[in-house]
Amino acid sequence: MRILAIALNNLRRRKGRTLFQALGLLIGIAAVVTLVAVTTAMRADLEKKIDEFGSNLVIVPKANDLSLSYGGITLPNTAGAKYLREKDAALIRTIPDGESINVVAPKLLAPVEADARRLLMVGVLFPEELRAKKWWRLRGTKPTAPDQVIVGANAGSKLGVRPGSPIEVNGEKFQVAALLRPTGSSEDDLIFADLHRTQNLLGVPGKVSMIEVSAWCSSCPIERIVAQTAYVLPSAKVTAVKQAAAARKTTVDLVTKFSLGIAGAVLAVGALIVFTTMMASVSERTREIGVFRAIGFRKRHVMKIFFFEILLLSLLAGAAGFVVGTGGAQLLAPRLAGAAVSVRWDPLVAAGAIVLALVIGFGASWYPARRASQLDPVEALRSL
Amino acid sequence: MVDVEDRVGSLLELVHITKTYQGPEGGVSALDDVSIAIEEGDFAAVMGPSGSGKSTLLTILGAMNPPTSGKMYVDGIDVYGLSVERLADFRKRYLGFVFQQHQLIPYLTAAENVMLPLVICECDGSKRAMAERALERVGLAGMGGRLPNQLSGGEQGRVAIARAVVNEPVIVLADEPTGALDSQTGEEIMALFKQLNDDGHTIVMVTHNHENAAHAKRIVCLKDGRLPEAEEASPGAYCIK
Ligand SMILES: Nc1ncnc2c1ncn2[C@@H]1O[C@H](COP(=O)(O)OP(=O)(O)OP(=O)(O)O)[C@@H](O)[C@H]1O
Ligand SMILES: [Mg+2]
Numbered sequence: 001m002r003i004l005a006i007a008l009n010n011l012r013r014r015k016g017r018t019l020f021q022a023l024g025l026l027i028g029i030a031a032v033v034t035l036v037a038v039t040t041a042m043r044a045d046l047e048k049k050i051d052e053f054g055s056n057l058v059i060v061p062k063a064n065d066l067s068l069s070y071g072g073i074t075l076p077n078t079a080g081a082k083y084l085r086e087k088d089a090a091l092i093r094t095i096p097d098g099e100s101i102n103v104v105a106p107k108l109l110a111p112v113e114a115d116a117r118r119l120l121m122v123g124v125l126f127p128e129e130l131r132a133k134k135w136w137r138l139r140g141t142k143p144t145a146p147d148q149v150i151v152g153a154n155a156g157s158k159l160g161v162r163p164g165s166p167i168e169v170n171g172e173k174f175q176v177a178a179l180l181r182p183t184g185s186s187e188d189d190l191i192f193a194d195l196h197r198t199q200n201l202l203g204v205p206g207k208v209s210m211i212e213v214s215a216w217c218s219s220c221p222i223e224r225i226v227a228q229t230a231y232v233l234p235s236a237k238v239t240a241v242k243q244a245a246a247a248r249k250t251t252v253d254l255v256t257k258f259s260l261g262i263a264g265a266v267l268a269v270g271a272l273i274v275f276t277t278m279m280a281s282v283s284e285r286t287r288e289i290g291v292f293r294a295i296g297f298r299k300r301h302v303m304k305i306f307f308f309e310i311l312l313l314s315l316l317a318g319a320a321g322f323v324v325g326t327g328g329a330q331l332l333a334p335r336l337a338g339a340a341v342s343v344r345w346d347p348l349v350a351a352g353a354i355v356l357a358l359v360i361g362f363g364a365s366w367y368p369a370r371r372a373s374q375l376d377p378v379e380a381l382r383s384l
Numbered sequence: 385m386v387d388v389e390d391r392v393g394s395l396l397e398l399v400h401i402t403k404t405y406q407g408p409e410g411g412v413s414a415l416d417d418v419s420i421a422i423e424e425g426d427f428a429a430v431m432g433p434s435g436s437g438k439s440t441l442l443t444i445l446g447a448m449n450p451p452t453s454g455k456m457y458v459d460g461i462d463v464y465g466l467s468v469e470r471l472a473d474f475r476k477r478y479l480g481f482v483f484q485q486h487q488l489i490p491y492l493t494a495a496e497n498v499m500l501p502l503v504i505c506e507c508d509g510s511k512r513a514m515a516e517r518a519l520e521r522v523g524l525a526g527m528g529g530r531l532p533n534q535l536s537g538g539e540q541g542r543v544a545i546a547r548a549v550v551n552e553p554v555i556v557l558a559d560e561p562t563g564a565l566d567s568q569t570g571e572e573i574m575a576l577f578k579q580l581n582d583d584g585h586t587i588v589m590v591t592h593n594h595e596n597a598a599h600a601k602r603i604v605c606l607k608d609g610r611l612p613e614a615e616e617a618s619p620g621a622y623c624i625k
Pocket of ligand 1: 405406407412413414432433434435436437438439440441
């Protein structure tokens with residue numbers, strides 16, 4: 001038998017107390033893991049959103065008469081419309097940072113009369129568009145024929161259409177391939193149709209109103225891409241879109257700070273619980289310690305018993321805290337930060353949880369263990 | 385730290401030991417100029433009224449209670465000249481304790497309790513086997529797996545004795561080992577001590593019980609922290625009456 005066995009047997013044969021002792025630490029660690037996991041997931045989600053919205057460029061003709069709005073970007077009025085050429089889209093990929101360009105999605109915007117209502121129709125290249133709009137959720141099928149359209153959620157309910165419904169736009173027949181689930185943006189009010197079909201409908205073949213460009217990453221040199229694009233398209237106005245993501249970042253930063261504060265408080269309480277239970281354990285085990293010392297255990301042997309116990313407890317609490325905390329985060333994150341947020345079982349977080357548990361466990365039981373080791377055996381044995 | 389004074393005569397010697405505790409109303413004198421020699425193979429019973437300093441004497445013999453003045457020599461070692469940690473090592477090597485109330489560790493089995501002194505020893509051989517042998521010696525063969533609360537008072541006493549002798553200490557110290565037992569069981573425990581003594585262990589035991597004391601080879605009688613004068617003329621007379 002070794003000293004470790006003494007510690008192990010104490011924990012093993014007094015399960016109730018062991019559990020109580022571990023619980024204080026476990027709850028603290030679990031809370032921290034949950035908060036860290038949720039905020040990390042929110043950050044990851046934000047990065048993804050920045051990829052989706054933030055790093056995009058919008059290219060419009062250098063025109064003046066501003067009146068139409070699309071996705072927060074004001075577009076030239078079609079009346080005095082100048083168009084970009086559809087061919088320009090291909091030029092964008094030729095810029096020096098062309099590697100970073102993910103999707104180039106040219107668009108033609110057209111105010112139309114659909115089933116006797118005025119709506120905005122957007123001619124798009126569906127394969128490009130669907131690649132750029134990763135957040136789109138369709139009810140129905142992807143359009144396969146030129147006269148098939150995707151209808152935004154609000155537009156769909158105004159028109160009273162469902163997937164498969166026929167609609168008439170500017171007197172020509174189209175079919176609804178899919179309805180767009182609500183996105184909360186101006187996309188909800190639009191009808192998306194095939195670019196070339198729309199060009200024919202308006203009688204402007206080869207023309208587009210704008211080109212949306214999405215870059216690969218959240219950290220791409222977006223300003224450089226803007227400059228390079230403006231250079232190859234001198235007649236166009238190139239703008240980077242960031243505002244939405246920036247606003248969201250502020251919120252996430254705030255939540256992170258708040259979470260860190262809470263985590264600190266919870267950990268302090270956990271440390272206090274470890275400290276008090278250890279102190280109680282020392283005084284409860286005074287006679288025991290007296291016996292150990294009388295038998296010839298040195299002070300450090302007695303400390304070792306307590307440290308082995310806290311080592312085992314901390315490992316237990318750290319591991320369990322990680323499991324409970326991550327589980328909690330998986331339940332909480334979607335509720336707090338939207339369905340798209342997912343929490344992974346992160347081995348790095350597991351290691352962090354265990355290290356944190358050890359630091360707090362040892363930090364909080366250093367003094368009690370020292371006290372235990374310094375008990376005078378005669379005094380200890382007298383307290384019968 | 386071996387004291388090479390010429391003290392090879394006795395195994396253990398207390399020389400002019402005085403112990404004064406600091407109480408709330410000044411010093412409480414527990415022992416006053418006590419000198420005793422214990423020989424190898426001795427079986428001494430320490431007797432005397434309550435408060436006469438028996439436990440104090442035993443803890444001083446136990447190398448865990450430094451006297452206010454005086455010296456203790458064991459094997460020529462000036463015991464209280466040792467540092468605190470060296471004292472612990474000394475206890476480990478020389479002493480076995482049987483505490484009042486047995487003081488078994490509740491979460492360790494009988495065998496594990498017996499093994500406690502071996503946890504810190506640099507002894508070779510199977511510690512478990514040594515513990516089993518010690519349990520056998522006290523008549524508890526095969527009961528090593530039980531926890532203290534699954535043992536009777538007498539059995540707990542036996543485990544405590546097995547723990548005290550498992551590492552073959554030079555001296556076994558016992559403070560009222562039968563105090564919590566009925567007379568029948570107490571008698572069995574005393575027979576065990578007698579057996580240990582016959583096997584060569586030196587034993588110093590505090591007891592209130594005259595029948596127990598009768599097993600001892602000699603009686604050390606304390607009164608108000610002193611050895612009464614009469615003690616010298618006829619040992620134990622004061623306590624036996
Ligand atoms: N730690 C202590 N602090 C103060 N006084 C003490 C301490 N230990 C013992 N005493 C006092 O010293 C005297 C001797 O005590 P001791 O415990 O040695 O007596 P005892 O003979 O063992 O008594 P009993 O038979 O009741 O166990 C008593 O007056 C006691 O109150
Ligand atoms: Mg006493």
